[in-house]
Amino acid sequence: MIHHSLLKKQRIILLLLLGLITATSIVAMGIGYSSLSYNRLIPTIFGQGTFKEEFVLFSVRLPRIIITLLAGMALALSGAILQGLTRNDLADPGIIGINAGAGVAIAVFFLFFPIQAGSFVYVLPLIAFLGALLTACFIYLFAYDRNAGLEPVRLVLVGVGFSLALSGVMIVLISSAERAKVDFIAKWLAGNILGSDWPFILAILPWLLVLIPFTLYKANRLNILGLGEQLSIGVGISLEKERLVLLLTAVALAASAVSVTGGIAFIGLMAPHIAKALVGPRNQLFIPVAILIGGWLLLLADTIGRNLVDPDGIPAGIMVALIGAPYFMYLLLKK
Template structure:
């Protein structure tokens, strides 16, 4: 049974994070190449703005803000699941190669297969999922020992190896491609959020709408998987079955996010750790916080990145890496 004081603390933190996301969203709406006056935001949102104000807000700013928020949520939840099923605090979809697997699949699809404008947006998450799933299966196989089961440390090391190899494969793939397509893949590698239109939101939103409730339903299984295998088996958990289901969920979340944001790393590492530090390791408590923290982190990094240097800014993935890489080294030394 969860203590009432912890539940109260969680509710306060959830309210604080929602307020923080709202403030960051409002600030982000007004910043950019075509700045909007903050006293004009509410009239514009209500449909009383000029053509320019409505175009900037509804066609440029809002879609990017929503995409960034959703992608951050998906990546943080994916990281929380991976850390739970591997019992490794360093697991992250970007670090262990899942994002790179999705990137290779997207590169092959974009460079070599015929693309239809109407279905391109909705095909991307499926293509990314296929590449990420295949990569996750290979990492799992190489990290698994018949006698000792899944080896958490080995999984991270194998994943880092796959990530480097797949990133190299992407560079090989684009070496002989057309200039425009090379530019797209290069931006994807840097974590430049490119899916900034409403159809990309409708392509990403169903994955989150389905997989977040499923993950929260599986929270108790994640709690047990975080313990030793004999304890989990004694509690009646089918370890391999639950791991595979949760791994599929983590892969789907990461793939759907990076298909529209590019190679974003470290969000799935940082957000769960911050949430655990606030309310403890119980998944029912920290996962909702981790989802909001991940969304806010990516939203904040994107706001900083696109306004730091004119005119094109810095890719969001680079800003996140500047924050996340030192944090990863700190965790590596600590663990």
């Protein structure tokens, strides 16, 4: 039973976060290489803007804002699941190599499997999922101990090792690729928002519509898994089955985000931590907060990054890393 005061606090925080997301989105709509006057936003949204205003808003700004929000939400939820599943506060799809696995799969597919441009967008999340799943399986196998089970510290160390190894694979792929294709992979590695059109939204949205409610449904199982293996077995949970299902969910969320944003780490690390600090460790309470925090953090990083340097700006992945890397070191030293 969750206390009424905690539920009230969670609702207030959710409303504040929605306000922050709305305010950041409005700022993001107005500023950029082609500025859009704020007093013209409402008329343009209702179809009363000039051709230039409507093009900037509907073809450039809005798709990017929505994609960034959705990807941040997916990464935050993936991180929350991984932290609960492994009982390790340092788990994050970017840090433990899942994002890198998805990236290598996308790079291999992009370089060696020609496909029509119209279909490419919708195939990306599936290719990323297969690459991330294969990587997650190897990480799980190497981190699992028959006597001790899944060791949290070992999982992070194995994941970091896989991440470095896959980065090496990516460098080998780049060295043998054409110049135009190298540019695409380099942008992916830097965490540049690749998806900036409406089809990319349609590619990522179905994954979130299914997996967010599913994770909230499984929130109580995550609570029990966080208490340890023996207690989980004692209350009748099928440990390996629940782990596998939740791991697949985390991988799918990370892969769907990576397929449209490139290699972005630390969102899945920071968002759950901030949410837990605000509303406590109960998954039912902090997961919705973490989802909104993740979306807002990536939107904020992208908005700041793309307006710091003209015309292309600084990739969102680099902006997030500037905040996330020191935070990771702080947690590492603290724990």
